[in-house]
Amino acid sequence: MTELIVYVLLGSLYIAVLIVYVAVALPVIVVGRSLGLTGQLLWHHGQVLVGVVHRRTPAYRIPKLPPYRPQDEPEPAYRQYFHGPATRDLHTACLLTAGRFRRTVADSFTSTTAEYLAQPAASRLATVPFGLTLFAGLGLGAVLAAVLLALLFLLHVVLVYVAQGMVRVTAGTLRAVDRAVLRAKNLHRGMVCPQCYELVEYPVYECPGDGCRRRHRDIRPGRYGVLKRRCACGRKLPTLILTGSHRLKGICPYCEGAMSDSTGLVAETVLPMVGGTAAGKTQLMAAMLMTLFDAAGRGGPPAEFADRSTAAKYEVLREVLTIRGNPLGTQRALPAAHSLLLGKGRSRRLVHIFDTAGERFVKLEDTDALRYARTARTFVFVLDPLSVAAFWQGLSPGQQAGVDRTLASPVDPELVFNQSTQTMKRMNGDLTQSRLAVAVSKYDVLHRQRLLGEHRPDDSASTRAWLVDVLGLGNLARAMEMEFREVRFFFTAAVIAEEEQVDASIVPLTDWCLGSGRYDGRTSTDRVSVR
Template identity: 25%
Template sequence: MSEAAKEPAKHSYYFGPGLTDLKQVVTSALKNIEESLFSLADTIDSPSFMSNVDSVIINVLWWIFSYTFWIGAATMTILAGVTFCFFMLIPHIAVFLVVDIIGIAYTGIIFVIELVMMKLRRVSLVCDTCHTRFAYPVYICPSCGAKHQELSPNVFGALHHRCTCGAKLPSSLLVLKNPRRSLDAICPNCWKSGREVTVQGAGSHTVCIPVVGGESAGKSAFITAYVKDLIDHQASAHGLTTHFYDDSKKSMYSAMTMDYQNGTVKKTATVTRTDISSTISFSFYLEGEKLKPRRLMQIYDIAGETFVGNSENEQQRQYEHCDGIVLVIDPMSLPKAQALFGNQMDAGDQSAVSSASLEDVMNALNNDLRENTKIDKSGKLSMPLAVVLNKVDEAEGLDDRFGNKGVMKIRAANTERFTDDFDLMDLLCRQFLVDMDMPEIVDLIEQNFKSSRFFAVSAIGHTAGNGNAFKPLNVNAVMSWILQNCDPNLAKDLSMQTFSKASLPLEKPVAGLYEELLAGQGGSKQSSQ
């Protein structure tokens, strides 16, 4: 990547070429004065009629006259040069410096405007291959194929850069005709590694949400349920349009649509090739008249076996900058839950229970987070974590404990104690894990994440493969909460579910709390921990 060391663009006239021209003007003027002085020196030589004069006195007088004349002429030449410089060259320099300062200031203003717009709009891209987030990709000149790493307002130009081939390239968000985002681009991080990975969507605000969990926990079903409803119903209902990142994502959506209609979902395949990403991104755009800039939604899925085994082909850099994480848990993978409610499951659900232990899932997530993220001053991670207890409908006892049915039952027994269904659901989900001998999981999440919320969800809404289409439960609520935290403007445009600002959990989950709530005993009003 030796060509990357030098930007293939010509410097703006205000950042070098103008000073070179000024230097040439000054140098030329000084050279002319110097040549005039040397020409005068030639007049000191004796004329031919003095060659026959032997008188020393006359010769001395002649040399005195010659030098006096030369000194006078040289003085006049210097004075004339100074006068020229003062009245011609100095104004030229002054005008140039004023114009140059204006040009540099103009570029600086465009740079500041660009920087502010990029920050306010949160413009960025995330590479599908290396998962690095960056504001500026490497743009490719459409005329010669040269790669421009610095196509932004700088020393090469404010609104446009001139490629070394002569092509004029847009270099700012302010250029609306033939905008910069129309240029082909590649990932800068991959390019530094010797690969050329095409990226699209320059100028977009990328929303990156990994969905993680053990195998068969329901990650793919969760993603299918969400994107199907968002693309087919929510977006159009709120004046937004959608289109796919590329043809491969369009094909993925076609497969999702078939799964959605059939009420089935294919297990995420483990990537065996080492030259491609282990993490699969489903990417699509959301655009609207008031949604500026457009959103590039990237929802990540990874095979549970690969995730739990920490055997990904590439570093999982998406955790460093993601806008939120969805952790999907199959509650029936917990041994105590299986012992209590396993006899309530039908054969189809029983065969689809995740075999991954929750401890292993959390260890895998912690390993990825430690490797790729930085904690804040409080010692916690800033991205919101949505913990999804999926398949709440696979056993009646689950819905009765922490699902919608359980929420209604506990609220009925504690009419003044709890006022928000989703806040109570969060408490019941945490309490369920504590009662299932997983209190350390609840504590670990609370200790490591600044913001977390638990949800009872059914991505499919019934036993998979029974011939009925998806009937998702609370899937949209999960994503609404994440978007409310990371992208409130998008959440507002989609009129998404809003959530209280209460400190969660409402009460400390401890042994015996569920029975107390069920009996309507304890506190008389909703409280925070």
């Protein structure tokens, strides 16, 4: 009887303690354990985000998603974060957090069961209620953590896709601005390669990193960067010509030759020299270049070489002119253009002067290489009067003796003009919107032998009349005026005159071709006014 009373009292006391425990301690323990588990799961999620986004170590990768490698991309560059990697990181973080969530919750229930239910260190009368309380806290914490993690993932998804949209809109806007700038510079149809004459929509750029030399085909804003892109070697490269991509080495995607240093930075002017073999194109081009640089040295508009190749070739041509020699004929293979920068500020432009071998103007199949004609709006036709048989035959023996006809062009100028204009039309060159400067070469010889008669060498109309009356090229002159919007005729002597200055006849031609275009053929100056 006494034992029964003791048991009853103990049972009543145990129940009373349980009631107090349930009323007072249990809510605190449940809330505390749930918050502890919730905090632990959120901390794990934060570790996952840091590991996936920042550390990128193998511990934060999953087998079903192979590691990202820039060498697998079409471009040798890392993708811009919000053009793929952000979505991949979101997916990876979701899977890793879900895996840690399952393991953490399972481990918590397992350890609680073992410690308080299966193999308690104290009496089960005390451990079982506490264990069940912890179970309640773990369940509540798991539910609370799942809700919070779901909200965090939803926020992550929204941020990623909003950022993706903003980045892509920004990249598209910058590309549109870049196109608008190119259109304002009349480069929207392409930039001229000085090596192969192709129109290049956008150069290939070479990474300047030490030992890298990887080539980026489209460096503009897009999936590999907005303002900057990161090469596979780690070097950051500008994505716009406006932000400095012109400082990189530009490569033509067609011939893999080097583009001019200022390609895309300024407007381009293409000036083709057209004429038969030995007509004097190379010598005239050298004289025009020398005129431009001499004028810049006397306070005229600035002129500088656009690449090292032009600088080297110019020095040779200048030396040949100075010693009154004859430059070697242009090689039949396509030569690189002579490129220079003229002017300053907004009027600054990149000028390509193309001197192509005269043999290419004779055979129609050879003129297909003259692709620069599509973008040219001013042409220089070099006409050698000594190449006209009727003119030579009309000279007296004394006049013929004073002229070295071995230097004359063997090609009829009418044949050259007809073939070249056919090619330009076939290549969609708009001749009706183009200008033509007809440079009658060897003026020094004509003047010395008094072969001009009463015709004025400084007047376009008088020069044209000399071609018609003396050379009998009336049909050619009329054909030129029918094909082109504007035609001007010049007598030119590509020789060095007094004080090592280019003959004054080159100045008006250069001014009309590369200057304001307002030369009226009746004035001759000693200075080029490039505007």
